[in-house]
Amino acid sequence: MESLDHAVAAERGGAHRLELCSDLSSGGITPSAGLMQTARRHAKVPIHVLIRPRPGDFCYSDYELEIMRCDIQSAKQLGMDGIVLGVLRANNHVDIAQTKALVQLANPLPVTFHRAFDTSYNLETSLEDVIQTGASRILTSGGEASAMDALSTLARLVQVSRGRIIVMPCGSINSENVVRIAQKTLAQEFHTSVGTSRVAGASGDNGSPHNAGTSPSRPLSSVFQEQVAQLVSLLGSSATTYG
Numbered sequence: 001m002e003s004l005d006h007a008v009a010a011e012r013g014g015a016h017r018l019e020l021c022s023d024l025s026s027g028g029i030t031p032s033a034g035l036m037q038t039a040r041r042h043a044k045v046p047i048h049v050l051i052r053p054r055p056g057d058f059c060y061s062d063y064e065l066e067i068m069r070c071d072i073q074s075a076k077q078l079g080m081d082g083i084v085l086g087v088l089r090a091n092n093h094v095d096i097a098q099t100k101a102l103v104q105l106a107n108p109l110p111v112t113f114h115r116a117f118d119t120s121y122n123l124e125t126s127l128e129d130v131i132q133t134g135a136s137r138i139l140t141s142g143g144e145a146s147a148m149d150a151l152s153t154l155a156r157l158v159q160v161s162r163g164r165i166i167v168m169p170c171g172s173i174n175s176e177n178v179v180r181i182a183q184k185t186l187a188q189e190f191h192t193s194v195g196t197s198r199v200a201g202a203s204g205d206n207g208s209p210h211n212a213g214t215s216p217s218r219p220l221s222s223v224f225q226e227q228v229a230q231l232v233s234l235l236g237s238s239a240t241t242y243g
Contacts, residue, residue: 009225013226016045072106127157140170144171149171154187168190175234
């Protein structure tokens with residue numbers, strides 16, 4: 001979520017957790033302290049915050065790592081419930097040492113290793129690397145643009161990781177495909193932006209979630225809430241929806 005409107009709508013729709021960020025069109029960066037603080041006042045469900053100092057790759061300089069450490073400390077002070085991050089080395093291997101240090105700094109907040117995982121050189125090797133860092137879960141589309149394009153890969157990752165780390169599918173998950181993804185992967189947690197992360201102009205839309213059916217008199221946040229509620233209903237009580 002990059003806006004308070006969407007965060008509140010996701011909670012009302014039944015999302016079990018929220019991921020807070022800014023600039024979704026670039027893949028997301030760390031939100032402002034003001035957004036974190038305001039979201040904490042208005043949302044009751046757990047909020048996990050993205051720690052990413054800039055768009056682009058996930059190989060960070062010493063200065064950028066220092067920024068990430070400061071942002072993690074700020075997130076803890078502002079009452080966030082979890083941290084989302086990912087650090088790779090120049091060869092696209094998981095940077096175990098740097099990630100582990102950030103996970104330890106975030107403690108006791110759980111850390112999700114984000115889709116930097118999908119750009120790593122080998123997903124199964126990277127799975128073992130992320131487990132070494134102490135992260136609690138991995139956010140992944142199985143190395144593809146969407147979860148639907150990587151069902152077998154996601155199913156394998158879920159199976160191999162069982163009992164050691166949570167694998168949380170993401171990538172264009174919506175009410176039309178979430179049941180199939182759940183059945184094929186056997187994952188228990190799912191991440192979706194319900195279309196809000198689409199880059200403006202992509203696929204012929206303006207980045208708004210499912211623009212058809214909206215109108216000036218019907219706020220997009222209410223449509224978003226309905227879409228989240230539909231996803232939660234389809235998944236039932238056995239799975240966690242992460243907005």
